[in-house]
Amino acid sequence: MTTQISTAKPGLKQWLTSDTPQSRWQAKCGRAWLGWIKFSENKLAMIGLSVVVGLILVTIFAPLLAPYDPLAANLANRIQPPSGDHWFGTDQLGRDILSRLIYGAQYTLLIVGLVAITAAPLGLLVGTAAGFFGGWIDAVLMRITDVFLAFPKLILALAFVSALGPGIENAILAIAITAWPPYARIARAETITVRKEDYIEAARLQGTSNFALIIGHITPMCMSSLVVRVTLDMAGMILIAAGLGFLGLGAQPPMPEWGAMVSDGRQFLLEQWWVATVPGLAIFVVSLGFNLLGDGLRDVLDPRGGD
């Protein structure tokens, strides 16, 4: 294989766009490359991608980037307006808002990441199983999904958090519990449309087991719309997490969680507007980043464009 790659070397691009790939690996790369070309033409999506990449980088390099300790109170320096020393000013305990923002990025990323890797596979599993097997399995799974879908998302999260006690872990759990039903719905809808396709029946006629059919043949067809939906939903999760933080039910003080920071600034809204405004903007920008990314992915992966 390696020799084949090197003989095709005259240009990486040529290798990627070859009409006659020589190996599985090359075929996969070529496909990914074409997707990337299409995606990168969408300027808004590229902005979204850079916001998300930026969020990840800020999380990793927070200790290097933050000019101050995010938790260090300095009452002599309370609610200072933005200045050269404190770009975004200070809060009611004299902590540097910029540093708190930088350290706060990790909570946002943590919530979004954990919810996505728990809720999406769960929804995928429930949805494909329901759609594939149909009958009573479908009926039972979809009724359960409907029950969770019928719950007011934020209120259910609120109830869970208050039942389990406030805190970031419980906030994540609460959001994950409310996040999976739409994925199950999407996966089921996709499964039902492909279930009767000839290529699925053809695979069945070669003796492919149900399990292999779901994993190898049906799941790939659900992935596009699911990836798009999860990316778009990450924006919504950020907002719910921030909402829980705002209500004091998410991350607990003194953790620099952005929603809680908005809540802190609420009492000084009229005179010291920046205390509430800046973290709110941060939530907005990151959430918008995920939305732009998801919207761009939709154009590439899901040309039908439905939700």
Added chain:
Amino acid sequence: MIEISKLNAWFDDNHVLKDVDISVPANGSFGLVGESGSGKSTVLRTVTGLVDDWEGTITVKGKKLGPKRDKDFYRLAQMVFQDPFGSLHPRHTIDRILTEPVNIHGLGNSDARVVEALTQVGLDNAFRFRYPHQLSGGQRQRVAIARALILEPKILLLDEPTSALDVSIQAEVLNLLGRLRRDLGLTYIMVSHDLAVVAHMCDDIAIMNHGRIVERATAGQLAEGTLEHPYSQQLYKAAGGYDRAVVDTFVDWD
């Protein structure tokens, strides 16, 4: 090779096959002709186990089929679908499409088998790592045939294998199918709406309407046009092209 008797099948409350009897000798080629809704494809789908609700007896190579098909059955009989754009998984490369059945049945040596199957259907090895959307309709149908052949079956069930193709491509695929039957000693059941295609490919022909076989004929009888049932006669006339006077003699067979 294949004996079907008193086959009945239902979709929900619709009785779609009514007492169908078919017998195909080894290396024979049997044609089923009919219009949409005649049940011709359902016969094939029932044999392969894609229809659950049926009664009657199906005997393949001396073995009576139960409600479920086992792996051995799929090594014995394979199906080729009508629409080459729908029967290949859009996210799988040709290589994966052909390798998977080899692995499922644990035949081993998948590389050589894939190459051989591609050669059998007249495709260059350059196609191996392409995705289906990078192929033309005729090439796709060749891949579908290669997928059926890779398990070395004795029986091919052909569900309108050329009706989605242009006529010039149809000729190539029909020639390929004819050659494979001769070379590999295959047994065919072929379903088509096109009398001429079936007449060209098959020795024995049955004409179906509303789930029932209304007439049986040999290729020779078709060539002479000596059909008896009025429905088959009508179908025969319709195959001859447009003739204003003939159309007035048509009856609706609902």
Added chain:
Amino acid sequence: MSSETLLTVKNLEVTFNTPKGKVHAVRGVSFDLGRERLGIVGESGSGKSQTGRAILGLTAANGTIRAEKMQFRDVDLANLKPKQWRKVRGARISMIMQDPKYSLNPVMTIGDQIIEAYREHHKVNAKEARLRALEMLEAVKIRDPERVFNAYPHETSGGMGQRVMIAMMLIPDPELIIADEPTSALDVTVQLQVMAILDDLVRDRGMALIFISHDLQLISSFCDRVLVMYQGHVVEELRASELHNAKHPYTKGLLNCLPKMDGDHSDLPTLEREASWAEG
């Protein structure tokens, strides 16, 4: 047929801008049409449908139509503004499409859709329009016009849907009908019945017809004259009755590769394509 020329097309080109570059669907098609039935035959990708659409100016948004001349009676089709197109479409040139399952609006009743076509070009009151629509449904041999008038498209069979389509496209009394594979989605016998209805109506009303199909046999038994298209070019033009005397190797190849009911199971002659055909 009559020597009067209805439509002259000279050097028609249709080009599409796709992400993969320019695609030339039609390259330099020319023909004259009198009050006759002209068949355009070709395999997929031959440009036959795009030729039909270009005559109505209905090429998709990413395509451009160019022609040296496209003259329909007194109208210069090559230079029409959107407003002027609307006076031509439906009223003077109309088109019947392939599959009534997709080409009828699923949420409007059949009656409303036919009336809409009529009233767009004839200023009559609702009652009069309804009467005309029912007459038209009767003319396409629908047994129970009242019921079909109030039905939605999904409540009809394929053959009936295509009759409705014919009624809708013929009701404003156009001079030219373009039928783009109007029967390919239908079973053989229904296909011929629908064609008979079209045949009678076109004859009675003295309309010209362009019949586009992939089926050489069908087209030659239905039309007066046939254009054979290959990769955007017209490779041969001949009288339908002279089909067996076709000269171009492509036309001959198409005819030969059809399976025949002669009891012969030997290999069919296949079509060997030559690059020169596509250079026209």
Added chain:
Amino acid sequence: MSAVTRKNRDGRTRARLSSGKAGSLLRLVFSLAITFFGLLLVTFLIGRVLPIDPVLAAVGDRAPQAVYDRVREEMGLNLPLWQQFFIYISNILQGDFGRSVLTSNPVLEDIKRVFPATLELATIATIIGVILGIPAGVFAAINKGKWPDHVVRVIGLAGYSMPIFWLGLMGLLVFYMKLDWVAGPGRLDAFYVDFIEPTTGLMLVDTLIEGDMDLFWNAVSHIILPASILAYFSLAYIARMTRSFMLEQLSQEYILTARVKGISEHRIIWRHALGNVMVPLVTVIALSYANLLEGSVLTEIIFAWPGLGLYITNSLLNADMNAVLGGTVVVGAVFISVNMLSDVLYRFLDPRARR
């Protein structure tokens, strides 16, 4: 199973819920009942796993053990779990959600009082969202890839990305505190509050019934800001879905048919394409309405809007579980009903779904 179906087959009378109009309606009601049952089960379980002791909340932590035990028995907490659930369900079906510890009213009475405020807010917001969102979506679709499309897309995505509590705060800061264009939190100025006797509970309607235009305009100036903020979200959703449905319909073949007929572009878009778009759009609008009913929690907190969201949150922060669970059940039931309504409406609008 198969023996039964086989026997019935020849008579072709296999009993199936799905056959006929009545059957499909029956099935709808059946699935509705099941979903509602599930909703009750989950709320019941949440109530059980809560670390808050409901007895303690009722008697206070200084009550003697004997009193505690008596109250516990009175509350039915010593019964097996399934019996408790049974009692819970039969109470709720009789409209008994228990008593709120915080207000010491029956929970149902409290909900009846606060729900109209939420309903009013969500309704106004949805109306604004529909009136602006559908044309925006259509406009974007017919200009696909051009600047109007991008503008609508960016406005929509921004709407999706804005933390609503923050947007509310910013709205208050700018339009109330700085510019003084609108009134602040609450449904009426404090000065007016006692002037109005609730008839329907909808402030705009009540003030009109009383014919007091001062009060009416005061209520308008209170509701306009929170309703607009909620409407932004609904607008973003509706516009986006309208656009994508519209694009799908415009590529259908019947649009080409309409063009062949010589129909005007205006009629093609607003009659043919939008006629088909309305079918799935009804579901979208219903969904966004139901979401606003439940999603106004944060808005109600910011604007001190005495609705269901504020009631539930306050109860939650005060460990008043009867009120929280009662509120959740009501919101869930409303959500299920709105969904069912959209299902029925869908059947009505789409001739293909009728029988």
